[in-house]
Amino acid sequence: MKVLFNEGWCKGCGLCIAFCPQEIIHLAEHLNRKGYRPAQVVDQDKCTSCAACARMCPDTVITVYRPDRKQTAVS
Amino acid sequence: MKTVFKRTTGLTDAETHYCPGCTHGIIHRLVAEVLEELDALETTVGVASVGCSVLAYHYFNCDMTQAAHGRAPAVATGLRRVLPEDRLVFTYQGDGDLASIGMAEIVHAAARGENITVIFVNNAIYGMTGGQMAPTTLLGQKTATTPEGRSSQLQGLPIRVSEMLATLDGAAYIERVSTHDPVHVLKAKKAIKKSFEIQRNRQGFSMIEVLSSCSTNWGLTPEESLKWIKSQMIPYYPLGIFKQQPCIGEES
Numbered sequence: 001m002k003v004l005f006n007e008g009w010c011k012g013c014g015l016c017i018a019f020c021p022q023e024i025i026h027l028a029e030h031l032n033r034k035g036y037r038p039a040q041v042v043d044q045d046k047c048t049s050c051a052a053c054a055r056m057c058p059d060t061v062i063t064v065y066r067p068d069r070k071q072t073a074v075s
Numbered sequence: 076m077k078t079v080f081k082r083t084t085g086l087t088d089a090e091t092h093y094c095p096g097c098t099h100g101i102i103h104r105l106v107a108e109v110l111e112e113l114d115a116l117e118t119t120v121g122v123a124s125v126g127c128s129v130l131a132y133h134y135f136n137c138d139m140t141q142a143a144h145g146r147a148p149a150v151a152t153g154l155r156r157v158l159p160e161d162r163l164v165f166t167y168q169g170d171g172d173l174a175s176i177g178m179a180e181i182v183h184a185a186a187r188g189e190n191i192t193v194i195f196v197n198n199a200i201y202g203m204t205g206g207q208m209a210p211t212t213l214l215g216q217k218t219a220t221t222p223e224g225r226s227s228q229l230q231g232l233p234i235r236v237s238e239m240l241a242t243l244d245g246a247a248y249i250e251r252v253s254t255h256d257p258v259h260v261l262k263a264k265k266a267i268k269k270s271f272e273i274q275r276n277r278q279g280f281s282m283i284e285v286l287s288s289c290s291t292n293w294g295l296t297p298e299e300s301l302k303w304i305k306s307q308m309i310p311y312y313p314l315g316i317f318k319q320q321p322c323i324g325e326e327s
Contacts, residue, residue, distance in 0.1 A: 013096030013297040019257055036095065052257045054080040058100025059091060064080040 002047040003054075004063040005040055012036035016053035016062060022046050025053060085111040089133045096297020098254040098287040099127060102196055103134055105264045106167070109271055110137060119163040120154050122147040124177070126169035127202040142166075145177020148184035151191045163274055165192040171201040174210040174236050181240070181282075188245030188279040192270045195236065198287040199308060206292030210234045213311055218292070233311065237284045241317035247279035249318040253286040255304040259314075278320060286312060 010032060016039050017025045024046045027037040039061070041047060049066040085107025093099045110116050116137045123131040125144040132139035142150040147166035154164045173181050173195050184191065200218055201207040207220040211233050215224040225233075241249045248270055252263035263285055270281035286308050288300035295303055 009090055011095035015096055015297050015301070018298040018301075049079050051080040055257045055260050056101065058093065058095075058097055058104075060082040060086065060100070060104055062080065063078070063082070065076045066079050067076055 002044050002049050002065050002067065003041050004065070005038060006061045006063070007032050007038040007040070008034070009059050009061045010034075010036060010038035011059055012038060013058065014039070015056045015058065019052045019056045021050060021052060022048060083108045083111050085109075085116055085136050086134055087136045091134055092130060093127065094289075094291045096288070096290050096300065097127070098198075098285075098301075099196065101254050101260060102194065102263070102285050102287065103131065105260070105267050106165070106194060107135060109264060109268045110135075110163075112268065113163075113271055113275070115163050115271070115275075118161060119165065120158065122151045122154070122164070122166040124166065124168040124172040126172045128167055128169055128196065129203070131167050145172050145175070146180055147172070147177065148180040148189070148191065148193065151193075152184055152187070152189050155189055155191055160277065163192070163271060164190075165194060165271070165274075167194045168196065169202065170195070170197045170199065170211040170236075171204075171209045174234055178210075181236070182243070185240045185243045185246045185280045185282070188247070190274055190277055190279055191281075192267075192274050193280075193282040194267065195282055195284045196287045197236070197284055197308075197312065198289040199233075200289050200292050202289045202292055206289070211236070211312075213307060216307075235312060237282065237312075237317045240282060245280055246282070246318050247320045248273045248281035248316075249284075250282075250316045251284040251286070251312060251314050253304060253309060253314055254288070255286070255301040255309075284312075286314075 028040045032038045051064040054062040119137040121139045123141040124147045208218045237251045250266045253259045273281045290300040
């Protein structure tokens, strides 16, 4: 898991989608407790951990991780 | 796994009431991150204004108070003068608050060279009250009170606050930044950090004007709003440093 969305906080504004260079973020089909379609990443392997989404998220929904180099080589 | 980005401890666990895509959330985060990095969360007092950011005291994880409309620089002046000098004092104001009803307070706080930091969020409209014209509304911009678009003959010309305050000798650091893409968000954080460092060095008044969006009242999507900042606001409100006093040497 490289990018983690705190789904309940998301307002579905789509700024993360607009700025993801890999274009892997989408709005989910379901609604969160606020009534918005939360942003989500299905294809975690394509994430480069650039954190552009997290820097543009107005609600600090997103946490970004980068795997250690050794782990990447193994996987 | 290395954590590249996580929520700063400078923000409380409260969820913001801002509209989806409102860049207030980004600017809150930048200020909170800077306070965390400066290890100043326990020694900072913020002053919230009136406007959309009126509830900012719920969101910042430092001591906060809230001032009457436009009077945040006056309240910050009082705090500055009664608190020990190692404390940081900042105000967080919108353009309706700072540039309209609070114009006298901000001009005189800058003229006196009060050692405070002002975060000025300019979105060219009154957000909370329903999208009326602000002093910073652009020419031709349609708002609730200028349905035909702002006209220079009827409503006058928009005010460039940073340029105006930069003419005052009391101002130590004035910069205008934007939040319309990740690169400019990083630059905005750098500017905010610099303004707090200037306050810590007791160099005087510093203000960071942050161009912000209001997708609800502009009638655009959050993404279109950021493009509107770039295409419409930045040509009239150019980014950059408008005042930078030389650093005070170690002897001070």
